[in-house]
Amino acid sequence: MTATWAGAGVDPALVTRVRERVARAGAAVSQEELERTVRELAGVVGREDLGRLVTSVRAELTGAGPLQPLLEQAGVSDVLVNGPREVWVDRGAGLEPVPVDLGDAAAVRALAVRLAAAGGQRLDDAAPVADARLPDGTRLHAVLPPVAADGALISLRVLRPRSFSLDSLVASGSVAPAVAPVLERLVAARANLLVSGATGTGKTTLLGSLLSLVPRHERIVCIEEAGELAPDHPHVVRLVARRANVEGVGAVDLTDLVRHALRMRPDRIVLGECRGAEVREVLSGLNTGHDGGCATIHANAAQDVPARLEALGALAGLDRAALAAQATSALHAVVHLRRDAGQRRVAEVAQVVSRGGELTVETVLVQDAGGRVLRRPGWAGFAARWGMR
Known part of the structure; x- marks a missing residue:
């Protein structure tokens, strides 16, 4: 059975009159002011009906x-x-x-x-x-x-910007207990991290929890298309891209924001999602002393990250060799997430290496279908590089 929305019965003329009254006020209308306006324009209604009516009208006006x-x-x-x-x-x-x-x-x-x-x-x-x-x-x-x-x-x-600690992600099953110390060490050692995964796998949530591990005296500059990141950290500066207005002017894109972020004395530069030509500025920044940076990227598997980066690099005019040279020195590790039967989890940790001039992502830790965390052949060198056992 299909139900109509509770507000479907709201008189359109009432909504129009309320909208006109609100427009004349010229400022944001509080809940109390909206209730008073609706009561005046709708006539006598009971408290319960008034509450439903105000909710419906607000949804029609601003929601x-x-x-x-x-x-x-x-x-x-x-x-x-x-x-x-x-x-x-x-x-x-x-x-x-x-x-x-x-x-x-x-x-x-x-x-x-x-x-x-x-x-x-x-x-x-x-x-x-x-x-x-x-x-x-x-x-x-x-x-x-x-x-x-x-x-x-x-x-x-x-x-829903919300901060999750790494411990809470471990408790929820998103991060295996054996993987959490690895992530903590990578953040502490200022490794440049790329968090990958498909849509809805929890990339932003994990990135926010990792940023919460950054030492409190460091300055984090976050660059996003929408303000999603909410790390529990006292010194976070947010830059949000702006689209062109209805006249087609006023746009400030991610590429511009990355350039500005490099001039803001960041200890860590964070790109909410790498999805276009801004990849060139991000890799350049991470190659010029701005270590400890992070970004997210869409990919179905950790091994798909090089192809994804090459596609983005092409948008910025980088050929395959140039992209490989930049990415190999700028990126240190890939943390890949998967979503299985509604459960989001860190499925792989990989390192970024060059094989014969080709950009390669080599898995060093993997969580199998049974929940076991297995070490791959590259683990020993990866662990030694970042001071892990």
Whole structure:
């Protein structure tokens, strides 16, 4: 059975009147002010009905409308809309449909357009694709017809910045007890780390926990497309990329931010996700004395990292040989994560080496399907280099 959202019964005229009142106020409206405004415009309602009405109106004004309750559910990481009655969520065990009725195709389109506007992006027939960050940090990707052949599509990624200690990741099974000391030693020895994995494997969570191990007197400069990292550390400086506005100006991309970060006296430079030409600036920085840096990268296995880096290097004008020379000296270790049956875990620790001029990632530790952590032939040299047993 498909249920309509509780706010679907809100009178659109009421929402319009509240929006006009809020616009005239010219500032952020508090919960108390919104309650007073709704009570004045809606007439006499009971306290319980007023609470539901205010929640619905706020969701229509500043939130994701009928999708807002899903975004606020604990454990939800993604909300996807394929059509008026095709809504899916990921609660950590893969995508599953939810019984939500958004009305009709026009309502889905209107919601996509409003969300894009809230993120400062244009979405219409002339610009049918939008990639934005909503005021609460939620990532939005929206596509309109004719690019989306069957109707407007909405993809929302929920960001819940939260700091997890390495001990808590061990307790949850994300990091094996035998692997935790290895990660601690790599951070203490200022190794340059690349955290790899597919989407939703917990790369950002692990990176945040590793940054929490950085000595308290060091300055960390984090560069991200969206503010996801939340390390438990007293000296973190955050730089967040900015997209062009509706006029197509004002963009500040990751490449620019990496260059600026190098001038900010960082002890550690951290790139939230390496996904484009900024790889050249990151490798250059790590090769010029900025050790102890970290980044994440999308890859299905640790052994796929060289190919992924080569593809990104090509975007920056680096040929295969140049990329290999830079990466071999700039990167020391790869920590690869996997997600099996909803469980995120560190599956491999590998070292970055050059074999005949070719960039290679060589696994030194692996956790098998039974949970055992096994040492590979390269472990002895890797351990000796970083002062491990």
